[in-house]
Amino acid sequence: MDNSKRTVVVTGFGPFGEHSVNASWVAVQLVVHVGVSGMATTVTLEKCGRNHGYKGLDNSSFCPDSQCCIVGGPDCIDSVIDMESVCKRVMASGLGVSVSVSKDAGRYLCDYTYYTSLYLSHGRSAFVHVPPIGKPYSGEDLGRALQAIIQEMLELLDQAEEKIHCQHFH
Template sequence: MEQKKTVIVTGFEPFGEHAVNASWVAVQELEKLGLGHDINLHVAEVPVEYQAVQSLLPSLWKQHLPQLVVHVGVSGMATTVTLEQCGHNQGYMRLDNCSFCPKSRCCLEGGPDCIHSVIDMDTVCKRLNSSGLGVSVSVSKDAGRYLCDYTYYKSLFLGEGRSAFVHVPPLGKPYSAEQLAQALRAVILEMLELMEHNKGNSLLDSRVHAHLKTSVS
């Protein structure tokens, strides 16, 4: 019997002009929908605080040993559900909800400037936009150098790329919480399928290499 997959999905608490944070509202709606009986879904609300992220994320990865962690954030500029391809290490100047900012202006001293997700967001985006989802999906390579980008980088580092970040627009601009939750569900299932497919391919590649090696020797 195949073991259940574990997926963690997070949203953020309110901050700035976002007195209600669409990301956490959408994630709570997603929790009601679930990801199907063969996937354990854990949700968590992330504080908009650099230091809280530094301690919360390692414990989430360690406690649940997820196949995938998807962070959801709100962007006042977004009009689509936006898939972020990478997280950035440097350039964190904005104060958080505790009026704190890392002195180093970075997430991980000595870490790579940018870490990419193992998931090809362009592929996920194309598949969803041709699926009749009713919600537009786009791809971005700049998560904004605030808590969203900071969280994503930290998670990509901890999970060796097995993480994703999704920016959603504020509620009603243009999508409802239910529409956003449906879109998140479709996005996550597509990501898992792609990861499974790629895992199959890499296994195949290693078998082919092994076969070639033995043939040659």
């Protein structure tokens, strides 16, 4: 394995004590979750998380009694990231990894995590499903694809924020 490549997990925290705005959350800007899907044959960008329909037990034999993520939350929350644009841009870059967009993250831990993250971040989250190693991509292929995807997401987020910022001054 190439020692120059590292896996980095970045997290931020919400308000606490006298900190009504937590600088760590502002600095993180975007939360990206990645999960494996045995059904996926492409790197799949999830458009939205869904609140209801959780019936399967997780590895700890847990399932919420309410069968939903957030009681009283909206049925579906879309990411602020335009996943179709991310998909088109990454596919056009000639990376050699197929990318697609999905509207159903599966009503299991991935979807539960995504919905909860979207709810808490006001849509500033993303979820990417990857196929199992070797079916058809190597770990290195998937790593390169994720890097390209995250760069495109940040680019789109920056453009959206610039547009909002400009509108406030006109």
